[in-house]
Amino acid sequence: MSYECEKYCKLRQEHQKHVKLHYKPMHRHIYTLNEDIFVPSFVEAIGSNTTNSLHNILTEEFPGIYSFEMLQSDFCQQLLDEIVSYQSWCKEEKLDVQPPNSMNKYGVILDDLGFGPFLNELMTKYVAPLSGLLFKDLGGDTLDEHHGFIVEYGMNKDTSLGFHTDDSEITLNVCLGKHFTGGTLYFDGVREHKCQQTLSLQNDHIEIVHKIGRAILIQGQQMHGANDITSGERYNLIMWCKSSKYRQENNIYGGCSDCDNWRTQKIDQV
Numbered sequence: 001m002s003y004e005c006e007k008y009c010k011l012r013q014e015h016q017k018h019v020k021l022h023y024k025p026m027h028r029h030i031y032t033l034n035e036d037i038f039v040p041s042f043v044e045a046i047g048s049n050t051t052n053s054l055h056n057i058l059t060e061e062f063p064g065i066y067s068f069e070m071l072q073s074d075f076c077q078q079l080l081d082e083i084v085s086y087q088s089w090c091k092e093e094k095l096d097v098q099p100p101n102s103m104n105k106y107g108v109i110l111d112d113l114g115f116g117p118f119l120n121e122l123m124t125k126y127v128a129p130l131s132g133l134l135f136k137d138l139g140g141d142t143l144d145e146h147h148g149f150i151v152e153y154g155m156n157k158d159t160s161l162g163f164h165t166d167d168s169e170i171t172l173n174v175c176l177g178k179h180f181t182g183g184t185l186y187f188d189g190v191r192e193h194k195c196q197q198t199l200s201l202q203n204d205h206i207e208i209v210h211k212i213g214r215a216i217l218i219q220g221q222q223m224h225g226a227n228d229i230t231s232g233e234r235y236n237l238i239m240w241c242k243s244s245k246y247r248q249e250n251n252i253y254g255g256c257s258d259c260d261n262w263r264t265q266k267i268d269q270v
Helices: 003-022 040-048 051-057 073-092 116-134 244-249 257-261
Strands: 059-062 065-069 107-109 145-154 161-166 170-177 180-182 185-190 205-208 214-219 222-226 229-242 264-266
Touching: 040 051, 040 065, 040 116, 051 116, 059 205, 065 116, 065 205, 073 107, 073 170, 073 229, 116 145, 116 170, 116 214, 116 229, 185 214, 214 222, 229 244
Parallel strands: none
Antiparallel strands: 059 065, 065 214, 107 145, 145 229, 161 222, 161 264, 170 214, 170 229, 180 229, 185 205, 185 222
16 A cells, blocks of 8 residues: 555545544434435335346436436435535534545545445445346446445536546446536446547447436446536436456456545546
């Protein structure tokens, strides 16, 4: 472990310890995952856990890019309230809020608030049935590590996100709100691990409009970005899901997970 990595991890641990001891959540109940946060169709499909039931809730926007209704609007609003409360508390405490990754400047890492157990259950119990069905050859059925965070876009914040891939096997992206125009997600094909350049093919390009509570599920090497929002604010819940088994079997870099989680892979288009 490098000195920079060790320093980063130590700061994260100290921050999380301070939050656990002193921060008083606005909505404490949302830190425990309950099925009432999900729309009924999603709960029913996961509960049945059959190929047909899972496929019935999915829309294949493009090969390898899936969307589905997932979160209730009330939960989306409560999570946003919690994020604002946490950020205000950090400002009062004169604590730095760690950016969610190397490309997004605005947002929070959810584990820093104490959402680690929530996210782990979300991944293993609710995402894994879908990723195991859709991306089994990419480790979708052996997910065992997550990095969950909120990203924020606004006219005085980040307005867009450049073309990139994620440090994940599977990525879940759910729109939380608020009111905004623009900000469509765009996708341009799949990149192989360790390939730093790619050719964006016109036939591979697709754009998806965000809808509150609706999720998008892709493989981490799916190249994507976000166009400029033109008004309002947009918040998204992102969870990078990893499989240590898949990474070991495919000789994918396995350094410090906390440091790796902070990285996205920006793509040079040629």
